Amino acid sequence: MRIALITAQLSFRRMAGVWSTVTALAEALCHGAVDCRVLGLADPAAAEPPLAALPFPATACRVRGPSAFGYAPDLLPALAATDPDLVHLHGLWTFPSLVARRWSEARRRPRLVSVHGMLEPWALRRSAWKKRLARLLYEDRNLAGAACLHAANLAELRAIRALGLRNPVAVVPNGVALPAADRAPPPPAWRRELPEGAKALLFLGRLHPKKGLFELVEGWGRLRPAERGGWHLVVAGWDEAGLVSRLAARAAALGIADRVRFVGPQLGAAKAASFAHADGFVLPSFSEGMPVAVLEAWAHGLPVVMTPACNLGVGFAAGAALATEPEPAALARTLAAFAALPAARRRAMGAAGRRLVAERFTWERAAAAMRAVYGWLLSGGTPPSCVTIG
Template sequence: MAAAPVRRPQALPLDVNVIHLSHSAGASDGGIAIAVAELVAAQQQAGLEARWVTADRFKGFRRDRRLRRELCTAAPDLLHIHGLWRSPTRIAPALAASGLPLLIAPHGMLDPWARANSRWKKRLVWQLWERRALETAHCLQALCPAEAEAMAALGLATPITVIPNGVAIPDRSQPLAAPPWSDRVPRGDRVLLFLGRFHPKKGIGPLLEAWSQLATAAARAGWWLALVGYGDGGRLAARVSSEGVERCLVLGPCFGDAKNACLAGASAFVLPSFSEGLPMAALEAMAWRLPALLSPACNLPEAFGASAAWPVAADGAQLVVGLGRLFAAGDLQLAQMGEAGEGLVRSQYSWDQVAKQTRELYRRLLAGSSR
């Protein structure tokens, strides 16, 4: 009997031409825009041919058609889609049918809390195109094991991989401007920073409820709460003003060097979210050596294990306990937490590592091994 022919493994491509597709590069896409911008930059620095296309560059009812035409004309080796429920995944089945390999990263948008928000609209979209888009992808990217479990619970047959967001380690030797609260917070007092979109899922409501109950304790310990962000049309500032919340500042959005000034000028960070993928703001805060108060929904259990963060629930009563613990902490303990956070980010969440992981995933997807 003749010997069976030897199957040689398909050679992995040395260079991959990838296009990243998301809804917007602006603040409306929150952490997704930041994550994609930094991932593309890290991949380019690693020698990958990567670029970024956003759907909102096309206006009007023909957006999907124009976007699909541009992507098909560009003919990348692979399309990496970020986020759900809009044009990028609406056109995904047609792109897959044209032979374009897809990798989809929901960025936390399939978590139970996120799916329950605008539930009926998302149920309709799920039936119309979202499920089909996820099933036509070569692979789904989860940012953490909890997100992978949420995806698997939906019964999708598409393979799932876990690759986190990354973060840049700041150069703390560079001079920065004063943070936006510098003329309102007395010298020597400390600031607990919230940084991001003013969205109900971020747990700002319970945070304000807890802070209001601890005004006297906050004053005695020399702490202020700075809420730096955007996206609610001024409602949060109006609430803080009307309720007379003491030692609480609502400030506008800060990006680039202004954001770094906030992180450098704060003494701790808080994010008591109901739902997250893997929050960029929390990773950036730890990179700046800020001790953190994080809810379990931030999907950073490693931060608790490394003693870089304390767990807090998105609940007013439990946040009172967490804030009281922060007020009672000494400078040495807070500094040790900050150093642990920076060490965690360096070891597990650097963009260099994420760029290498995504590059290897692309090559394996194109070689057909994911299936």
């Protein structure tokens, strides 16, 4: 079977989580003997790795006009030239939604839509009027006409059903690769800049208000020096919304500028090194689909502090994470408790997270489930066990 994966941005800068998910899934599908092609929108503001270096065919189409919508007239012809049996759209609210629907309806071939947390209540309230307009003009029709929708977890399934959508929904978690447990890469540059013996609590991801970064810095500032001990907060990621200067100013006002490091994007080997040389991971997000960064932290054996909005409650049940809320007082309490944990307890939390990933969240498992969904959509028969009907 030939599958086309479409995403709004072939860019680590603009859609780090979605793009990393698409590339990892595409690679795993190719290993599983699926003819997989990736199409999307070029990001003119970012220096990207050559598409030829990717282990699957990829096409980036130039955007004309406002980048937020992503009008790319070459995308539909590129999809038609690819001539897939099925199109798998990743993400909502942009021009690729129109392209996927038009191609699917014209060719009478199925489309699968991965919502990537974009139908969560918090996400819908963000720029609400724009999303209401997009739903009216094209997105409701795109979603309602999809042969199947994809949710990464049961919370996403509930959000889909809350909008009245009755399509079949495949519930397939995201995955990550398990790094070797017996060897670590050299430390990243930021690690070498910390004082000797310092411990690093890492945030790594898209720098966006929904990630709870203002609340994180505020909560970190409420800890007494004795509660922080030797811990430093390390914030890594693309400054998508221009937040770093404001976050740094707030850290300075709180008197903790020496305990908060903004280290920029960490990609490829630098990202792996950042996880390998951190001592804990934090994601105080207001809204997520299924955050790959938490799975990567667990894969590297890190204990995690996160909100229930991360939709990884299995981590709390397994003892791999501490729960918090995305507001300063709650974060201060949880971070103080985390910093006070004995080293043995933190190691046990990280080991529990790594077991979770090995058992439930590998890309091999995710790709196998997706292959089963693709096969069902193309050939019919009994739906896979991951698919909920109606």
